[in-house]
Amino acid sequence: MEENYQIETKCIQSGWKPTKGEPRVLPIYQSTTFKYDTSDQMGRLFDLEEAGYFYTRLQNPTNDAVAAKIADLEGGIAAMLTSSGQAANYFAVFNICEAGDHIVASSSLYGGTFNLLGTTLKKQGISCTFVDPDASEEELSAAFLPNTKAVIAETLSNPSLVVLDIEKFARVAHAHGVPLIVDNTFATPINCRPFEWGADIVTHSTTKYMDGHAMAVGGCIVDSGNFDWEKYKDKYPGLTQPDESYHGIVYTQKFGKLAYIEKATAQLMRDLGSIPSPMNSFLLNVGLETLHLRVPRHCENAQKVAEYLNANDKVAWVDYPGLRDNKYHALAEKYMPNGTCGVIAFGLKGGREVSVSFMDHLKLAAIVTHVADSRTCVLHPASHTHRQMTDEQLIEAGVAPDLIRLSVGTENVKDIIADLEQALENV
Numbered sequence: 254m255e256e257n258y259q260i261e262t263k264c265i266q267s268g269w270k271p272t273k274g275e276p277r278v279l280p281i282y283q284s285t286t287f288k289y290d291t292s293d294q295m296g297r298l299f300d301l302e303e304a305g306y307f308y309t310r311l312q313n314p315t316n317d318a319v320a321a322k323i324a325d326l327e328g329g330i331a332a333m334l335t336s337s338g339q340a341a342n343y344f345a346v347f348n349i350c351e352a353g354d355h356i357v358a359s360s361s362l363y364g365g366t367f368n369l370l371g372t373t374l375k376k377q378g379i380s381c382t383f384v385d386p387d388a389s390e391e392e393l394s395a396a397f398l399p400n401t402k403a404v405i406a407e408t409l410s411n412p413s414l415v416v417l418d419i420e421k422f423a424r425v426a427h428a429h430g431v432p433l434i435v436d437n438t439f440a441t442p443i444n445c446r447p448f449e450w451g452a453d454i455v456t457h458s459t460t461k462y463m464d465g466h467a468m469a470v471g472g473c474i475v476d477s478g479n480f481d482w483e484k485y486k487d488k489y490p491g492l493t494q495p496d497e498s499y500h501g502i503v504y505t506q507k508f509g510k511l512a513y514i515e516k517a518t519a520q521l522m523r524d525l526g527s528i529p530s531p532m533n534s535f536l537l538n539v540g541l542e543t544l545h546l547r548v549p550r551h552c553e554n555a556q557k558v559a560e561y562l563n564a565n566d567k568v569a570w571v572d573y574p575g576l577r578d579n580k581y582h583a584l585a586e587k588y589m590p591n592g593t594c595g596v597i598a599f600g601l602k603g604g605r606e607v608s609v610s611f612m613d614h615l616k617l618a619a620i621v622t623h624v625a626d627s628r629t630c631v632l633h634p635a636s637h638t639h640r641q642m643t644d645e646q647l648i649e650a651g652v653a654p655d656l657i658r659l660s661v662g663t664e665n666v667k668d669i670i671a672d673l674e675q676a677l678e679n680v
Contacts, residue, residue: 285308301502312518329475330514333474335471338457341473350379356380356401363411402488403431408440432453441544443591453480464536469536486505548595552593555596558666558670568602571598571599572599573597600656612631615631617668633656634658635655
């Protein structure tokens with residue numbers, strides 16, 4: 254936005270700017286296509302000579318308004334919505350990588366992302382080296398190869414809740430001339446803005462806190478505009494050399510700082526799809542308007558629940574960065590002083606079987622393949638989201654076999670704790 258509003262105001266006001274006689278609420282442009290009066294008008298759009306709309310797979314006014322809001326919240330220059338968080342992470346990497354390239358990734362990642370980077374991209378000729386996020390700068394640097402094109406990590410890892418030392422990862426990435434991509438899903442821009450700490454590209458599963466109500470799957474890629482692709486033009490030919498599929502356009506020359514998002518839209522979305530429906534983007538915008546209200550409540554409730562679990566004799570361990578004895582508490586205070594998220598990882602005495610039994614006794618908290626919405630929910634990653642991983646891979650990803658992922662909602666915290674208490678009494 255042109256105005257220097259605070260982030261709470263941006264949640265409500267950014268993106269859609271109605272003029273005289275236009276709807277106050279962001280409209281749903283539920284149309285696949287858009288009309289023009291002459292062939293030349295549409296031709297100029299296909300040549301990227303003019304901005305405009307012609308087919309929703311590439312651009313849609315509802316989608317673009319919501320993308321602009323998220324870019325504003327993160328402090329980026331441009332953003333692109335995708336149909337899911339998985340698509341966002343895939344496009345973020347594939348936009349600058351091709352067969353024969355290599356990426357470095359934190360080993361503490363969501364299971365789907367871990368599999369995407371370590372298995373699926375490998376089939377496309379892009380290799381990945383996973384690194385311990387707690388490794389020293391020297392150890393991280395040792396993972397780089399001459400063909401390394403990007404580093405990717407999560408602000409707060411799902412579900413292990415490792416707090417990323419963003420500045421450390423950014424220094425190493427930039428020392429090797431590559432961008433740092435940070436998935437900021439759990440923290441959201443309410444609690445952390447990775448660009449301010451050196452990250453270059455941010456991704457989100459908007460399905461989580463941004464939507465907030467488990468209504469619409471979606472994702473987003475935000476570009477800071479800070480990485481100098483031209484400085485490393487031989488490393489990123491897709492951005493700095495002619496694109497023969499678009500009449501020889503050189504994205505960095507044509508669009509400057511907007512090159513990364515323009516290429517992702519004009520090339521990847523054109524060829525691979527994965528655009529969200531305008532209806533889903535409308536629902537996402539409704540969620541974004543209360544993001545600044547919900548996130549603090551999630552964090553407040555989660556802190557109280559974590560303290561309760563930490564003091565319970567039946568609980569073996571609790572991972573929550575808000576606890577003072579947590580190994581990541583200092584990093585959390587640095588990067589997320591107002592709170593981390595509403596997700597807690599913990600295990601019960603007795604191991605995996607007891608943890609599963611506990612979950613089956615919960616009444617208020619639902620067992621669902623989801624996290625980070627207003628309703629408290631619970632999941633056993635080793636049995637669910639990370640089920641495809643071996644025990645060795647689970648440990649490498651920071652997921653203990655007995656780990657319970659508790660997503661604390663915005664209900665009254667007394668009711669949440671009472672539900673946990675009765676379930677613990679029954680195991």
